[in-house]
Amino acid sequence: MRRLLKFLHTMGSAGLLGAMASLVVMLSLSPAPSALAGYAATRGAMGAVATWIFLPALAVTLMSGLLAMALNRAFLNAGWAWLKLATGVLMFEGGLVYVQGPMKQEAERSARALAGLVDPAALAVSLTGERGTLWVLLAVATANVALGIWRPRILRIPR
DSSP states (O other): OHHHHHHHHHHHHHHHHHHHHHHHHHHHHOOOTTSHHHHHHHHHHHHHHIIIIIHHHHHHHHHHHHHHHHHOHHHHTOHHHHHHHHHHHHHHHHIIIIIIHHHHHHHHHHHHHHTTSSOGGGSSTTHHHHHHHHHHHHHHHHHHHHHHHHOOOOSOOOO
């Protein structure tokens, strides 16, 4: 069971980091909203990555980490594991509220603008925030990977 959880946690982390990196690249290469067809296509792809790669990878990573903590007594006394848990919960909340939700909404809004139902001026109002959020979450996820690899002796929990 431990190896399965470790495998799931590793694969989830890889998917999560890859999804965030691809979203940063797509944000950087996204055409301006004035090129509506290209913008809508890019935002549609970003919404799909956020929904079908980012969110499931985030869930697999968090759930496998929680199960690993519950099944391995050594993790309960390790401060690094508790720090990973805390940042994992922040990743989940940040991922839902600041990545997946806005990406999906902007994809829908740009598709509606392409269909002539929404004013294109209402598009791309949150690009800077999305980019900043992704960079912060990438840094936190990278720190989580580093904590899992090096397992520093921090916050030793007394018995």
